[in-house]
Amino acid sequence: MSVSKLVFPPLTHIGWGSLQQLLPEVEKYDVKNILVVTDPMLAQIGLADRVTAPLKENGYEVTLYTEVIPEPPLEVGEKLVSFTRDGGFEMVIGIGGGSALDLAKLAAVMAEHDGPAADYLNLSGTKHVEKKGLPKILIPTTAGTGSEVTNISVLSLKTTKDVVTHDNLLADVAIVDAELTVSVPPRVTAATGIDALTHAVEAYVSVNASPVSDGLALQAIRLIARSLRKAVEDGSDKQARIDMSQGSYIAGLAFFNAGVAGVHALAYPLGGQFHLAHGESNAVLLPYVMGYIRNSCPKRMADILNALGGNSSYLSEEEASYKCVEELERLVKDVGIPSTLAEFDIPESALESLTRDGAKQKRLLARSPLPLTENDIREIYSSAFKGKVTEPIM
Missing domain, CATH: 1.20.1090.10 (Dehydroquinate synthase-like - alpha domain)
Incomplete structure (x- = not known):
């Protein structure tokens, strides 16, 4: 009889309006300096504000990072990793589609590792993920990628894609609120x-x-x-x-x-x-x-x-x-x-x-x-x- 290994994210809030659980979850951590990773469109239409505003109102230092593009190249990931390491952040929150969430996971974990993210790629890397990284909360705004519940960060190379994958990339908290998907074209x-x-x-x-x-x-x-x-x-x-x-x-x-x-x-x-x-x-x-x-x-x-x-x-x-x-x-x-x-x-x-x-x-x-x-x-x-x-x- 075969044996199956089953892995699930530690905590998920799911349902219409579940974004209201964000602040209570953040308050469980002893953090003040938070990085929010999203794409420029979500910042432009104000959707990212639904994450940043309540945090700022409650005394958290919040930095909004919007240099996210679809199918993010490795170079985009490396830039965010460097930004995260230099910023002294204590938590990473990703809000958006799969690209934003994958980059948020990558930044949170790589913040506590040495060397470029390229060293940890599945196909060509020579190093392995060992540390837990910063606490991370993932909030999808599309219904599709499943990035909020997986341990993978996908990055585009010149002609194909590769991944950084390890259970340490799993979200500490996932918030799946269908209300956030209404504006998706x-x-x-x-x-x-x-x-x-x-x-x-x-x-x-x-x-x-x-x-x-x-x-x-x-x-x-x-x-x-x-x-x-x-x-x-x-x-x-x-x-x-x-x-x-x-x-x-x-x-x-x-x-x-x-x-x-x-x-x-x-x-x-x-x-x-x-x-x-x-x-x-x-x-x-x-x-x-x-x-x-x-x-x-x-x-x-x-x-x-x-x-x-x-x-x-x-x-x-x-x-x-x-x-x-x-x-x-x-x-x-x-x-x-x-x-x-x-x-x-x-x-x-x-x-x-x-x-x-x-x-x-x-x-x-x-x-x-x-x-x-x-x-x-x-x-x-x-x-x-x-x-x-x-x-x-x-």
């Missing part, structure tokens, strides 16, 4: 929502899946499938926003414990080489990867179909797995995300370099129920470029 809602769905789908078919991660993954798929279209169509739909926020959080727990695989492995080079948003990278690849590996996990594909709102009871497992891929294709299309690499202006000439970089993501590829060779990866990218789901030649 439709395209970002769609991309981050499919990102969350991908977390759940990949966690469910992962070779590291367990009964616990299975339950989380299927419930996340149910919540996202019933609410994503509504949230994209009407961002003020409170129940849709709540469902998406909860679904994203649960999907984060699922994939943190079971892992993601082929979709994410192939998405990383799209972000690295073409700066395609991570959610859109996952979305455009999801049907093609799942279609390619379908035959390695037909029963689980049938379960996913049911969680998506389909009905596998009158189908064979093979028929249900095909239907599952069709439902994933339909959902991506319905929320307005392009369905081929060509539609993202990615040239066919790039498929070889994408394949080369995708094959390097061995940490992710190891979790795929179908081992993906370099030839398999090349075929998946090709099918995503042409818009035709393909399968391995047996």
Whole structure:
């Protein structure tokens, strides 16, 4: 009988209005000098003020850091790490999408380590995270990345991505308030929502899946499938926003414990080489990867179909797995995300370099129920470029 290691963040407040728990949580720590990491847009629209204002009113020294960009390059992370080390901060709070949260985690932990963050990267680093770092509170404003519950900070390199990963990067407190997602525009809602769905789908078919991660993954798929279209169509739909926020959080727990695989492995080079948003990278690849590996996990594909709102009871497992891929294709299309690499202006000439970089993501590829060779990866990218789901030649 296999043994599963399950890890969850120490404390989470989740629900509409849960941001009110921020000040009481900060007051539990003996800190005065706080760094708040966010992106410039959230500062511009005043959303960051909902974090900084109550802290300042209660006597805390607060520095707002807004030099955050999507898919942050390693250099952006290094700059924030240096800023944090020099600032004498005692706590880091991240508010925003996955990029802001990943950078906040990185800054909090690296503040108590020596050397550049590059030394701690998974693929090329030579050092290991050892110290807990500064206390950190993470507050997502999108429903998608799951960064608030994972131990990973993703950084873009020249042509791909790498991560700093260790349980010390886990948030001390996560606050998941769906009210903060209402202002997210439709395209970002769609991309981050499919990102969350991908977390759940990949966690469910992962070779590291367990009964616990299975339950989380299927419930996340149910919540996202019933609410994503509504949230994209009407961002003020409170129940849709709540469902998406909860679904994203649960999907984060699922994939943190079971892992993601082929979709994410192939998405990383799209972000690295073409700066395609991570959610859109996952979305455009999801049907093609799942279609390619379908035959390695037909029963689980049938379960996913049911969680998506389909009905596998009158189908064979093979028929249900095909239907599952069709439902994933339909959902991506319905929320307005392009369905081929060509539609993202990615040239066919790039498929070889994408394949080369995708094959390097061995940490992710190891979790795929179908081992993906370099030839398999090349075929998946090709099918995503042409818009035709393909399968391995047996």
